Amino acid sequence: MLKNFATYLGSQALTPRDYFEMNWTLEPYTRGCPVGFYGPGTMVAHGSAIRTAVDRSHWAGTETATYWNGYMDGAVRSGERAAPEVLAQL
Ligand SMILES: Cc1cc2nc3c(=O)[nH]c(=O)nc-3n(C[C@H](O)[C@H](O)[C@H](O)COP(=O)(O)OP(=O)(O)OC[C@H]3O[C@@H](n4cnc5c(N)ncnc54)[C@H](O)[C@@H]3O)c2cc1C
Numbered sequence: 891m892l893k894n895f896a897t898y899l900g901s902q903a904l905t906p907r908d909y910f911e912m913n914w915t916l917e918p919y920t921r922g923c924p925v926g927f928y929g930p931g932t933m934v935a936h937g938s939a940i941r942t943a944v945d946r947s948h949w950a951g952t953e954t955a956t957y958w959n960g961y962m963d964g965a966v967r968s969g970e971r972a973a974p975e976v977l978a979q980l
Contacts, residue, residue: 924960925961927960941954948972948976948979950969952965952968953968954971954972955967955971
């Protein structure tokens with residue numbers, strides 16, 4: 891696995907300082923579920939509110955993405971949206 895990481899990240903990945911392993915099914919709130927979802931009708935009724943800034947509070951995170959929400963792709967996209975929002979307000 892380390893060789894695989896090194897292929898993408900460079901030889902420094904061959905000598906990790908630490909290692910963390912987790913049994914996601916023991917996580918008390920999600921029980922291992924990788925993606926959160928809303929109940930029926932919630933997105934239609936309230937979907938736009940999830941990204942609307944409130945005063946100086948801006949919302950990011952994969953749940954706010956309009957594409958691939960719930961996944962890493964959505965997490966990155968949400969950051970790319972939220973960061974300029976904040977910068978524009980500074
Ligand atoms: C078991 C599992 C498997 C998955 N597999 C895949 C996969 O194969 N492919 C894929 O694309 N996605 C996968 N995902 C989903 C992916 O991991 C998430 O979509 C992504 O990590 C979300 O990123 P995020 O930045 O939105 O939120 P997070 O990664 O959840 O980051 C939120 C951060 O905020 C911190 N935080 C929370 N509250 C506070 C607070 N009050 N103050 C300060 N910090 C706070 C948290 O500690 C956390 O570090 C998986 C998820 C799980 C759980």
